[in-house]
Amino acid sequence: MKLTVNGQPAQFDVDPEMPLLWALRDVLGLMGTKFGCGIAQCGACTVMVDGMPRRSCVTPVGSLEDASITTIEGLAVGDRPHPVQQAWIDEQVPQCGYCQAGQIMSAVALLEENPEPSEEEIARAMTGNYCRCGTYPAIRAAILRASGQETGPPAANASERTIDRG
């Protein structure tokens, strides 16, 4: 198998039926892409294949000869987070964090395609990504921020103003 992962050539010899998810995790040692369901229901395994979001848990690696894969590990440039990752930090999105690599990859794919998505377009793009901790409102805020549609103070920092001390 020969493909490009995060800009680097990767060559390995596995059963072509093996899903990309497990090739990334167990063969290449890239742990950012997560296993959630194995049937493309939860989106935790989302990566970009030639610029399009894909559920790596149901994508046989044999179908990807010479493809270019981007995983969560490939977003930052050196120490500088990708703008979507930065928006995730600004809005303090993660709780347990397990689904967030998949969420971020779906958001990156959305914004590359559509830099200023409407609320409805965001919902359509993100509805395939489960979050058991219920961070959806924070994800919404982060995508609006990353797309320049929200420029006020991040929700996480604004919140101490409103404790009612009785």
Place this chain on the structure above:
Amino acid sequence: MGKLGTITRRTLLVGTAAIGAGVAFVAWRVNQPLENPFRGNPDSGDTALNPFVLIAEDGTVTIVVPRAEMGQGVTTTLAALVAEELDVGLSDIAVIHGPASSAYYNAALITSAMPVEPWDDGMMADGFRQFAGIVGKVMGMQLTGGSTSTRDAFDRMRIAGACARETLKATAAEVWNVDRSTLQTRNGSVIDPSGPRSVRYAELASAAALREPITDIEPRDPSEWTILGRSQHRVDVPAKVRGAPIFGVDMAFDEMLYGTVAMGPLPGVKAKKADRNAALAIPGVRAVVPLSSVYGEGFGVIADNTWTAFKAREALAIEWESEESYGETELNAAFDEAFDAGGGDVHRDDGDVDSIFSEAAEDDILAADYAVPLLAHATMEPMNATARLKDGKLDIWCGNQAPTLVRRFCAEGLGLDEEDCRVHTMMLGGGFGRRAEFDFALYAAQMAERTDGIPVKVTWCREEDTRHDLYRPPARARCRARLDGDGAIAALDMQLASPSILGSLMGRMGMSAFGQDATMSEGAGNQPYRLENFRVSTPEIDLPLNVGFWRSVGNSNNAFFMECFLDEIARSADRDPLELRLSLLDGFEPAKAVLRKVGEMANWQGGSVGPNRAQGLAFCFSFNTSVAQIVEVSRDDDERISIDKVWCAADCGLVLDPAIVRAQLSGGIVFGLSSAMMQEITLKDGAVEQGNFDTYPMMRYHQCPSIEVSLSRRQTFMGGVGEPGTPPAAPALANAVAALTGERVRTLPLNKAVTFA
């Protein structure tokens, strides 16, 4: 009055003594812990000042957070408790989970199991709570659960920080030959303003560790706080956004093996037939090993990668020898039998319920039965653990909520001493109570016996995870109320039938249950509602599968029963549901305040909002926190219901990190709404029917309402925040749906009766 006076004097003595002992105890347990897990660690150049603070030779300050980070922000808030006293910035320190150690026992959790109502702030209650702290130390339980982490840590981690600070100051004072009280601390240094001169903590640490620690120190007054009480950037967020390998499932070694498990459908059910040869014939499959535990019987598969292990699991094509035909019919019969037999523990018995009902005309009695299903936790990270057994020592890497239990049962399972078992707690990809068990770790340990010292990472597939949970119990309620002519509740009687979580848990731990199981009535019997005649009893049913702690535990079902039935009472008596609750909460102002607040936020008008739009209200006091919520729903032309908005007003007393508290309450609401909308685990032919997310779904992005959280601070005691957001969500939604459609749905999930968009 005479009797009341006597009780007050006697309990004052208990309380004062206990509080006095408690302060000394806090200092003692910090400075002379049962064991200091870092003392004498040969492969560490670190100096351990006490079990919570480490200062490395390079000056790195590491704070040990002995509770599991599962998204609730505990690594941030607990570290902040120490950092506040130690005068170090949160961005300048490292935070680790630390090893399993009895020094990190959870006193607050055991307190919550005591026979004291949390809203009772009398002296007797304080005495019980202090006693529970001592019991906790003896049992050495290190557990993350019960929304207790912050409450448990509040004093002792601040004192740990203060003690470390003063001991460092004393060390510097000796070197400089000045009085300790003249010294200051800032940014990781001790400063002598008279010099002026300063010295880094790192340079003082090794000398400080040899000193008798300074213990006569009180934590700072909140007015001096610079970190606590303000929203911090969470210490775990950068790694989570980067996709760093921090979860149990990310554990990796240069040389390692991978595995998965295939366990029987019910505890005790063994395999009749398994095609081991078919599994072993798959290239890359190394071994198929039998597994056995109190949780169940089955097989582990060891292979060169996880996907191959999953394929081999399928190839085993196991037939189980179960003659169990347990299903929904049997479950229904068990509940019917329990209600017919009556009885069960009586958790609340105010006034004389029986005589009030015996004198009632039939028209004055309102009766309703409710039902909720079994629920799975569905953590996004499936159960997993990595184990290595080498030279008689077992190492376990996993996300877990109870490292001391993992250590004890894995050591016992392999016939090792506990000292030969080390538990490394990784970040948890969701816990919600599921990872307070030890099955996933034990199976990995049993499989590591077959890998010649090579670590094996054992990951469950989603179907295995869903079908081998420790489920939220199924529960049903038989409720009746007698209403007075003026709409007042003359008597309320609630029978709450369910299996006992405590009984199931104690069985797994090899212990016998004792006393009442408070989780069977919490959310109903322990609510601050005052009714003259009020009884809550809990008939128990048997179930052939394990039940366990599911975010908010008994509150998740009992608040649904209580708050829906109160809504029905209000409608029947033509009273406003909010006004009715206020009238029942006389004497507990924080609860009334959150109800009034949420009513203001939502512009509450009794539930109706206009055509095809309605609101529902619910309240629950759980884990010491008062929470009121209003859910607004609407209906489109195709009769599909959307949840548009949730308002939440909460009072958990002192708020240490407002953003984290809001995030927890908001997440708890989504968790509760998911269950109310669409989740159920059902049994058929002795097995769980649901497997993956296609049959056990959760709320998706487009279904999530906008959520507004308001915090107030009238409570004089601290409450938890990880769980209290969940209980009111389901009844508030059900009440909103009833207001919208005019039809009351008394069985969850609601999507069996209505359609959600």
